[in-house]
Structures are given as C-alpha cells and as structure tokens.
Amino acid sequence: xxxxxxxxxxxxxxxxxxxxxxxxxxxxxxxxxxxxxxxxxxxxxxxxxxxxxxxxxxxxxxxxxxxxxxxxxxxxxxxxxxx
Numbered sequence: 001x002x003x004x005x006x007x008x009x010x011x012x013x014x015x016x017x018x019x020x021x022x023x024x025x026x027x028x029x030x031x032x033x034x035x036x037x038x039x040x041x042x043x044x045x046x047x048x049x050x051x052x053x054x055x056x057x058x059x060x061x062x063x064x065x066x067x068x069x070x071x072x073x074x075x076x077x078x079x080x081x082x083x
Contacts, residue, residue: 023075030071037064 041064045057 027071027075030074031068034064034068034071037067 038061041057041061044060048055048057
C-alpha cells in the first residue's frame with residue numbers, strides 16, 4: 001500500500017493572516033446572526049402569545065438553533081477533516 005502524501009504548508013504569512021482575519025469576521029458574523037435569530041423568534045413568540053394566536057414558532061426556533069450549531073461546529077469539523 002502506498003503512503004498518503006502529506007504536502008508541506010508553505011503559504012505566505014501575509015496570505016494566511018488575511019485568510020484568518022476573514023474567517024474570524026465570518027465566524028463572528030455567524031454568531032451574531034444566530035443570536036439575532038433567537039431574539040427575533042423569541043419576540044415573535046411573545047407577540048403571538050399576547051395576541052392569542054398560535055403559530056409554529058418552535059420549528060423556526062429549531063431552524064435557528066440548527067444554524068447556530070452549524071456555525072459553532074464548522075471550524076472544529078474542518079480542522080478535524082483537514083488535519
């Protein structure tokens with residue numbers, strides 16, 4: 001069986017610094033969007049209860065929380081796959 005090649009990482013430091021900055025900003029924005037989504041769903045639930053309406057807010061909350069889990073685990077998953 002042949003060995004799996006493992007190339008050296010020789011990207012320029014300037015490039016890796018910029019990529020790290022962009023990924024950090026995107027991760028921060030994803031976290032902020034998740035928090036905003038939970039706040040919006042909570043506000044919609046509160047308004048529906050006050051009006052006496054019932055709607056499917058739990059499915060919306062589930063989708064928002066699912067997105068939060070994806071954003072939170074994206075970095076460790078990619079790190080696990082590529083290292």
